[in-house]
Amino acid sequence: MTLVVAAIAFWLTAWWVNQRLVSIDTGLNTSLRRLINLAVPFIFGVTIFVVWELVVRGLNVPTVLLPPPTMIGARIAASTATLWADFQQTFLKAVLAGYVLGCGSGFVVALLVDRSPFLQKGLLPLGNFVSALPIIGVAPIMVMWFGFDWQSKAAVVVIMTFFPMLVNTVQGLAAASSMELDLMRTYAGSWWQTLLKLRLPAAAPFIFNALKINSTLALIGAIVAEFFGTPIVGMGFRISTEVGRMNVDMVWAEIAVAALAGSVFYGAIALIERFITFWHPSVRSGRA
Amino acid sequence: MAPGQISFMTNHGKAIPVLTIITILIAIWYACVVWMNAPFERDKAERISKPAPTLSQLIPATMAQERPVLPAPHQVVIEIWKTTGAMVQKGRPFSKRSLIYHSWVTLSATLLGFLIGTALGIMLAVGIVHNRAMDKSVMPWVITSQTIPILAIAPMIIVVLNAVGISGLLPKALISTYLSFFPVVVGMVKGLRSPDAAQLDLMHTYSASRAQTFWKLRWPASMPYLFTSLKIAIAISLVGAIVGELPTGAVAGLGARMLAGSYYGQTIQIWSALITASALAAVLVMIVGFAHTLVLKRMGEEPA
Structure with a gap:
């Protein structure tokens, strides 16, 4: 019981600290403001973990239901070799291959479609429609077609990432204004020149939006596809078997790895986006 | 996960292009059915040492397999009808097979x-x-x-x-x-x-x-x-x-x-x-x- 009280006390303290931090008037001191903007979510995150630990221990929650974070940490430290093998199988092989192929083909098809307004009119609503469908359902079919190894998972990832990329790129290519297009025409710019110098840069925010959406979709696709059949390695395989054996701490370790991989993947793309679309208002205001 | 994705509710004057593309996709689907299911039919003919099926025999055969690699669209539609509409007609719309x-x-x-x-x-x-x-x-x-x-x-x-x-x-x-x-x-x-x-x-x-x-x-x-x-x-x-x-x-x-x-x-x-x-x-x-x-x-x- 004391642990639970401690948890509540910790929560309230952290909340109070955060309230104080955000009400500090930083004025023109940008580095202080940046520090506060980093510290506040960090404190909140730490609070969640501490409260989780204390409540689970304090209320004697069975570890099958929810293991405390320290136990998950210990499990991660104890089984790095397995985790690394799973990570290699699922992320480095299936996710990356599928992501590159899916985004790449979506991009290329968008460029092809761009030359025909008729195809564009027909494909855009369909692509939007398909984005709303439970595409993950093709997983069992892909496993049948491409076998148990990572190729079938990559195929699922390709299908899942293709449509968001297609739709966003087509929309992005239409983002350049007629004024700018007219300017390119007065320069006698060819289709390729207009594409490379004007329309692709204008489409970059849309393309990066798709890349970010796809980064999470790809991981989900690969892991869920592994539930339908896989060699005895891989994150989805580990999750489903360890659940069966009630080794919940291993499952959580796998989830932690997946979460970390997903966040780093997403973060990397967001960083590249900042670097490439430095001119975009959302990036500029973010930096101020 | 996918903010700003779904906007296919606004279809002004897009019916013809969309229908064209859907038709093309279904045609591609049928072509794939023949292409992907053909090896099975050839194998079958070989196992009972019959001559390899001609194209006119092969195409209908690929669309009527029981466990095809890729089922033909009409097979799927028939299966859906069997497990929905036909169930309702039989008066068992909520049976476990429906x-x-x-x-x-x-x-x-x-x-x-x-x-x-x-x-x-x-x-x-x-x-x-x-x-x-x-x-x-x-x-x-x-x-x-x-x-x-x-x-x-x-x-x-x-x-x-x-x-x-x-x-x-x-x-x-x-x-x-x-x-x-x-x-x-x-x-x-x-x-x-x-x-x-x-x-x-x-x-x-x-x-x-x-x-x-x-x-x-x-x-x-x-x-x-x-x-x-x-x-x-x-x-x-x-x-x-x-x-x-x-x-x-x-x-x-x-x-x-x-x-x-x-x-x-x-x-x-x-x-x-x-x-x-x-x-x-x-x-x-x-x-x-x-x-x-x-x-x-x-x-x-x-x-x-």
């Missing part, structure tokens, strides 16, 4: 999860808009929470909740909840902040309280954003419910039909479950879109 029954199982989890997720999302958004500390601390974690491949946790949530005696609708609905709350939070935060400074100042000059500003300005202003998010949320809830059905050992639901189909190599069954799920998603999104138009009309706005 897709209506399985769709209902999935749909109920989807809707429950969607409702909880929407309520949770709106509440979080209201908190974020009205409290700076919450904005700064919760928002980054809401975004991080979505980089976690949540569907990966789905089987564990199901199995673990089963182990402590909670089974049936709720665990699946929880997964749908988790997936659907995110677009709602993001959309609603944007929407509740969409009134510009002049409008907020006007409320201020009326000496409106925070609650009044909320109900009379922020809430109505957020409606277009809410419905855009809801379209994404309902589609994603369905995905959550389907994946939630996978680990329960293929008992009931569209996801279970897919899993059972993949265990026994019943490709037609997988495809019919997949197509039914897609139709369900389309109908759900359309209903939300319809509600969107209705609400905007009552508010006297032109639907976007």
Whole structure:
């Protein structure tokens, strides 16, 4: 019981600290403001973990239901070799291959479609429609077609990432204004020149939006596809078997790895986006 | 997960191009059926040492296999009819073999999860808009929470909740909840902040309280954003419910039909479950879109 009280006390303290931090008037001191903007979510995150630990221990929650974070940490430290093998199988092989192929083909098809307004009119609503469908359902079919190894998972990832990329790129290519297009025409710019110098840069925010959406979709696709059949390695395989054996701490370790991989993947793309679309208002205001 | 994705409700003068593309896709599908199922037919002929089938024998044969690599569209349509319409005619629309029954199982989890997720999302958004500390601390974690491949946790949530005696609708609905709350939070935060400074100042000059500003300005202003998010949320809830059905050992639901189909190599069954799920998603999104138009009309706005 004391642990639970401690948890509540910790929560309230952290909340109070955060309230104080955000009400500090930083004025023109940008580095202080940046520090506060980093510290506040960090404190909140730490609070969640501490409260989780204390409540689970304090209320004697069975570890099958929810293991405390320290136990998950210990499990991660104890089984790095397995985790690394799973990570290699699922992320480095299936996710990356599928992501590159899916985004790449979506991009290329968008460029092809761009030359025909008729195809564009027909494909855009369909692509939007398909984005709303439970595409993950093709997983069992892909496993049948491409076998148990990572190729079938990559195929699922390709299908899942293709449509968001297609739709966003087509929309992005239409983002350049007629004024700018007219300017390119007065320069006698060819289709390729207009594409490379004007329309692709204008489409970059849309393309990066798709890349970010796809980064999470790809991981989900690969892991869920592994539930339908896989060699005895891989994150989805580990999750489903360890659940069966009630080794919940291993499952959580796998989830932690997946979460970390997903966040780093997403973060990397967001960083590249900042670097490439430095001119975009959302990036500029973010930096101020 | 996919903000701003779904906008296929506005089809002005797009019918012909869309229909053309669909026709082309179905043609490609049939071509693939012949191409992918042909090796099996050739093998069969070889095993009973008959001469290799001619093309005119091969094509119909590839479309009538019992367990084809790729079922032909009409096979899938017939299977769907057999497990829905024909069941109704026989007067057993809710038998265990009926897709209506399985769709209902999935749909109920989807809707429950969607409702909880929407309520949770709106509440979080209201908190974020009205409290700076919450904005700064919760928002980054809401975004991080979505980089976690949540569907990966789905089987564990199901199995673990089963182990402590909670089974049936709720665990699946929880997964749908988790997936659907995110677009709602993001959309609603944007929407509740969409009134510009002049409008907020006007409320201020009326000496409106925070609650009044909320109900009379922020809430109505957020409606277009809410419905855009809801379209994404309902589609994603369905995905959550389907994946939630996978680990329960293929008992009931569209996801279970897919899993059972993949265990026994019943490709037609997988495809019919997949197509039914897609139709369900389309109908759900359309209903939300319809509600969107209705609400905007009552508010006297032109639907976007």
